[in-house]
Amino acid sequence: MKSTTLSYRIFPLGDAAVTVDFGNIIDKSINQQVLHLFNSLQNDPLPGMKEVVPAYSSLAVYYNAIDVRKKHNGSMTAFDSMSAQIKERLDQSLTDIETVSKLVSIPVCYEKELAPDIEYLANAKSISVDELIRMHTSKEYRVYMLGFLPGFSYMGEVDEKIAIARKPQPITVASGSVGIAGRQTGIYPMTCPGGWQIIGRTPVQLFDPGKDEPTLLKAGDRVQFISISKDEFENY
Amino acid sequence: MDTVQDLGRYGWQHLGINPGGAMDKLSAQIANILVGNDPGEAVIELHFPSSTFFFEQASLIAVSGADFSATINGEEVPCMRPILVNKYSILQFHRIEKGARAYLAVHGGLDVPLWLNSSSTHLKAETGGYKGRVLQKDDEIGFKRPVDLCSLLGKKEFEVLPWKTDSNWGDDNHAKxxxxxxxxxxxxxxxxxxxxxxxxxxxxxxxxxxxxxxxxxxxxxxxxxxxxxxxxxxxxxxxxxxxxxxxxxxxxxxxxxxxxxxxxxxxxxxxxxxxxxxxxxxxxxxxDQQTAEELLTKQHQHLLQLQNACKFKLDELLNACN
CATH class of the missing domain: 2.40.100.10 (Cyclophilin-like)
Structure with missing residues (x-):
């Protein structure tokens, strides 16, 4: 990993968390910086840290303000203390951590009855359904972050030719539904209201509370969708 | 809508699993402290109209947070006080006097499994707390460490213990x-x-x-x-x-x-x-940041004081029944 000068801003997220912001854009290399800091803090937590939460281009460090203040006998705010320690971490170690990213193949059935919005999307973008499926399965996607629901992964970026706005109102979406919103694609790990345009469904379980690692995907993973038939879906 | 909650499930937000936990964590901690529990024990968060509870064994309980006009076997009982309750007693809530959420703690804690180190109910994931869902009629929740308190009550149905917390300390709940x-x-x-x-x-x-x-x-x-x-x-x-x-x-x-x-x-x-x-x-x-942190520290110190005071009185009481 080459050494680069990082550009970032640190600001409070209330009085119990700090945000580190690497730039308000969706970008692979910026997300990589977020995950480097995330991994560094997961492996070697700062004193008083409660947890660290990565997003697209920013990350939050939650802390116990009372514990952090105690260290300084109240002479410094917990926010200032955490900010200084995070800056220090960013200065020293972010160049030598290699993130391991796994490639996960996810079978998806794009048949109409499991893909309520696939014809709408194809029509809106003036392409055939087959072409849409080909485009969605033609590349690897990066898992930028998890959020919204346990195990819900925000992946990108889909080809501009199949990018589409989300629905004006969320409607009930079945568990395993694969959707598109803008240039993002994602999978609903459970049945719930959702606004993404649904183009297929996977038989794979994205979230299992009984497992030590309850989600199939993690930020930084790569995903390849593979088209399967209705028959394969049902007998998966 | 009544659910089992604790102080939240931290460490899993990177997987999209939000911390949840009690809405009013301060009141949840007070209820636990009044009955001698660790402040982070699981409690039942109650919204009005709330469940009615039947105690199959004697227990030491406290209700904090909102005042839903509680009664035991039809007799009014105060909030923010530890109460010895005899077996076969019924705890009911009648109307909203003040607040939005009440917390019921029982001495020794509730016997609910941990999911990712927390007893908080995660309704979307349908896991954690009591079977991952809102409490329903006829649910039975065990006590983690049942203590025989019968000898303390004799034939009395319940007894409100003399120590209490000022419900408005450090924060005036009426302030808007x-x-x-x-x-x-x-x-x-x-x-x-x-x-x-x-x-x-x-x-x-x-x-x-x-x-x-x-x-x-x-x-x-x-x-x-x-x-x-x-x-x-x-x-x-x-x-x-x-x-x-x-x-x-x-x-x-x-x-x-x-x-x-x-x-x-x-x-x-x-x-x-x-x-x-x-x-x-x-x-x-x-x-500003400084004031926010100082107010939080003040709350924390008050909880510690309350914890010390309650522990002393509870030890005395519980020694009497062993």
């Missing part, structure tokens, strides 16, 4: 002022919108629940519509929705969001906010 810190997108608000933010009362609408409170006011507007890329949000984050109204994120908030963050309710006022309900009005007031 919520202190906030500026959010990262605060400066996006127009001058007029900033005036509205500080000068007007905000109404908590019916579209308010454990995920968040939707507020109503004259609509606010911003200078720019530049998109905010989804970024972490927290309990107390005040976001501006596209319709110009605000939402305050509460215990079951999502882990990240893309609406402008105009402010954050300070941790020391989460409890106050959690005891407000639809129809209530409040005003926002800015404070």
């Amino acid at each position: 002022e919520i202190l906030v810190l500026p959010g990262h997108e605060w400066e996006r608000l127009t001058g007029h919108s900033k005036e509205i933010f500080f000068d007007r009362a905000f109404l908590i609408t019916n579209q308010s629940d454990r995920m968040g409170y939707r507020l109503k006011s004259e609509p606010l507007s911003t200078f720019t519509n530049e998109e905010v890329v989804s970024s972490p949000v927290s309990f107390g984050t005040v976001q501006l929705l596209p319709n110009g109204q605000l939402i305050v994120l509460m215990a079951d908030h999502q882990t990240a969001g893309g609406y402008p963050r105009v402010a954050h309710v300070i941790s020391a006022h989460h409890s106050r906010l959690a005891q407000m309900k639809p129809g209530d009005l409040f005003i926002f007031r800015f404070t």
Whole structure:
């Protein structure tokens, strides 16, 4: 990993968390910086840290303000203390951590009855359904972050030719539904209201509370969708 | 809607698993402390109309937070007091006197499994707490460490113990002022919108629940519509929705969001906010990081004092029954 000068801003997220912001854009290399800091803090937590939460281009460090203040006998705010320690971490170690990213193949059935919005999307973008499926399965996607629901992964970026706005109102979406919103694609790990345009469904379980690692995907993973038939879906 | 909650499930937001936990964590801790538990033990969070509880064995309980006019076997009992309850007693709640959420703690804790180190109910994931769901008629919850308290009560149905906590210490629950810190997108608000933010009362609408409170006011507007890329949000984050109204994120908030963050309710006022309900009005007031942390520290110190006082009295009491 080459050494680069990082550009970032640190600001409070209330009085119990700090945000580190690497730039308000969706970008692979910026997300990589977020995950480097995330991994560094997961492996070697700062004193008083409660947890660290990565997003697209920013990350939050939650802390116990009372514990952090105690260290300084109240002479410094917990926010200032955490900010200084995070800056220090960013200065020293972010160049030598290699993130391991796994490639996960996810079978998806794009048949109409499991893909309520696939014809709408194809029509809106003036392409055939087959072409849409080909485009969605033609590349690897990066898992930028998890959020919204346990195990819900925000992946990108889909080809501009199949990018589409989300629905004006969320409607009930079945568990395993694969959707598109803008240039993002994602999978609903459970049945719930959702606004993404649904183009297929996977038989794979994205979230299992009984497992030590309850989600199939993690930020930084790569995903390849593979088209399967209705028959394969049902007998998966 | 009654659920089992504790102080939340931290360490899993990177997988999209939000911390949840009690809406009013201060009151949840007080209930536990009054009955001699670790402050982070699982409690039952009650919303009115709430469940009625039948005790199959004697127990030491406390109800904190909202006042739902509790009775045991039809006789009124106070909030914020430890109460010895004999077996076959019935605890009921009759009306909302004050607040929005009450917490029921039992000595020794509730026998519910941990999921990812927490007993909080995660309703969306349908796991954690009591079977991952809202409590229903005929559910039976065991006590983790049952203590034989019968000898203390003799033939009495219940006894309110003499020690208590001042329900308003460190924070006046009647106050309708919520202190906030500026959010990262605060400066996006127009001058007029900033005036509205500080000068007007905000109404908590019916579209308010454990995920968040939707507020109503004259609509606010911003200078720019530049998109905010989804970024972490927290309990107390005040976001501006596209319709110009605000939402305050509460215990079951999502882990990240893309609406402008105009402010954050300070941790020391989460409890106050959690005891407000639809129809209530409040005003926002800015404070600074230092003050916010000092107020939180004060709350924490008060909890420690209460814990020491209760522990001493409880040890005396429990020694008498062994």
